[in-house]
Amino acid sequence: MKIVNIVGARPNFMKIAPIMEAYRSVPELTPILVHTGQHYDERMSDLFFRQLGIPRPDINLGVGSGSHATQTAEIMKAFERVVLEEEPDALLVVGDVNSTIACGLVAVKLGVPLIHVEAGLRSGDRSMPEEINRILTDAITDLFFCTEQGAIDNLVREGHDPSRIHFVGNVMIDTLLKNLDRARQSTILDDLSLDERGYAVLTLHRPSNVDNHATLTGLLDSVEEIQRDLPVVFPIHPRTRARLAENGLGARMEAMPGLRVIDPVGYLDFLRILAGARVVLTDSGGIQEETTILKVPCLTLRENTERPITVQAGSNQIVGTCPERILQAYRSLPADSGSTCGTPPLWDGSAATRIVRIIADTYCPGSAEAEPAAASKPS
Ligand code: UD1
Ligand code: UDP
Numbered sequence: 001m002k003i004v005n006i007v008g009a010r011p012n013f014m015k016i017a018p019i020m021e022a023y024r025s026v027p028e029l030t031p032i033l034v035h036t037g038q039h040y041d042e043r044m045s046d047l048f049f050r051q052l053g054i055p056r057p058d059i060n061l062g063v064g065s066g067s068h069a070t071q072t073a074e075i076m077k078a079f080e081r082v083v084l085e086e087e088p089d090a091l092l093v094v095g096d097v098n099s100t101i102a103c104g105l106v107a108v109k110l111g112v113p114l115i116h117v118e119a120g121l122r123s124g125d126r127s128m129p130e131e132i133n134r135i136l137t138d139a140i141t142d143l144f145f146c147t148e149q150g151a152i153d154n155l156v157r158e159g160h161d162p163s164r165i166h167f168v169g170n171v172m173i174d175t176l177l178k179n180l181d182r183a184r185q186s187t188i189l190d191d192l193s194l195d196e197r198g199y200a201v202l203t204l205h206r207p208s209n210v211d212n213h214a215t216l217t218g219l220l221d222s223v224e225e226i227q228r229d230l231p232v233v234f235p236i237h238p239r240t241r242a243r244l245a246e247n248g249l250g251a252r253m254e255a256m257p258g259l260r261v262i263d264p265v266g267y268l269d270f271l272r273i274l275a276g277a278r279v280v281l282t283d284s285g286g287i288q289e290e291t292t293i294l295k296v297p298c299l300t301l302r303e304n305t306e307r308p309i310t311v312q313a314g315s316n317q318i319v320g321t322c323p324e325r326i327l328q329a330y331r332s333l334p335a336d337s338g339s340t341c342g343t344p345p346l347w348d349g350s351a352a353t354r355i356v357r358i359i360a361d362t363y364c365p366g367s368a369e370a371e372p373a374a375a376s377k378p379s
Helices: 012-022 048-050 068-084 098-109 130-141 149-157 171-184 213-229 238-246 249-255 267-275 286-294 308-313 321-329 351-363
Strands: 002-007 032-036 090-094 114-117 143-146 166-168 200-203 232-235 257-264 279-282 298-299 316-318
Touching: 002 068, 002 098, 002 238, 002 257, 012 032, 012 048, 012 090, 012 171, 012 351, 032 048, 032 068, 048 149, 048 267, 068 098, 068 308, 090 098, 098 114, 114 130, 143 149, 143 351, 149 298, 149 308, 166 351, 171 267, 171 351, 213 232, 213 249, 213 257, 213 321, 232 267, 238 249, 257 321, 267 286, 279 286, 279 321, 286 298, 286 308, 286 316, 308 316
Parallel strands: 002 032, 002 090, 090 114, 114 143, 143 166, 200 232, 200 279, 232 257, 279 298, 298 316
Antiparallel strands: none
């Protein structure tokens, strides 16, 4: 069975890495890796392939940046040629980025079944481009792999066939658990003169936060306060760097002595930074999950989350973007706030193994290698 796998943007790389590795133990499945080129800077793409041992993509569409319509359309045009040429038996997509929906749509229109890893997550906020991508991708998905029970409930509520929905755990956490020891060898804390538990981490890239001048200014107000109390390290996403420059906010940040603005860092350094932090402030999806496993308190700078299990586990608080609320949450953090966090079910490092076995069971029944997978069916 020939299965094409899509990556495009930074969070896709951590998700595909364990899946590409797991294919090696299922010879019935022949994977092909396609990079759309949605992210292309060395520090947003190639660095992750090297650090995570992801095979070089068989095909790179080289699409790059653009408006939503342009980027989605360019990926679709380029990827249609790939599907026609390769004639895959299935397409596997991860997450919720434009590459996910663009390639999924091309495949199903050509009669290729679609497999979605991290299916069913819903923020309930349709102003988020990712929420549109999630809803549309799941509407055309044939086989769903879910990270948490809430995602299964969403899919069942939307009318999807429960026999196609599988609770497998979290591939992003497979990558975290596999690389944590390597990450602990990173020298990044020394390089940045940061002490264990003696700093905060900030990441921002959601358009609702960084493309809106008033919101971005309010977020900087809260960062200004926090950096007076605790050093804040801010690996800056290219979208955010561009917006800060356009808005003339760079000088304001430079005047904050406790704020360390750095380029995006590779996965191992970032994992080290996260693991040693006293608190993480972020609007990222994946970082809400990683902090849950690392038991580091996370203040999510959004009004909602598509990952409610991270809140239930006790590590994550949804604090919005109002400076007063962010500062109140920051000041109320108990000294040992991470230590009592729970671990979400099946976030155990084996999600990718379950996924490839279920794919083989579903599309290559009777295969000798396709042992029954220890994943749960929705109740
Ligand atoms: C995308 C995803 C978002 C994900 C994020 C992860 C969509 C709709 N958005 O957002 O869900 O959370 O990636 O990081 O798919 N740029 C560079 N170099 C790069 C990549 C981007 O300079 O390698 C700049 C370009 O100016 C570009 C902007 O960043 O226009 C935004 O990139 P884009 O991929 O469109 O969206 P992200 O904000 O990165
Ligand atoms: N990450 C990284 N370097 C950075 C910032 C983030 O390696 O400088 C990793 C982070 O650990 C997580 C992923 O990138 O694995 C999250 O990507 P991002 O926040 O861009 O996207 P989202 O998860 O919000 O879609």
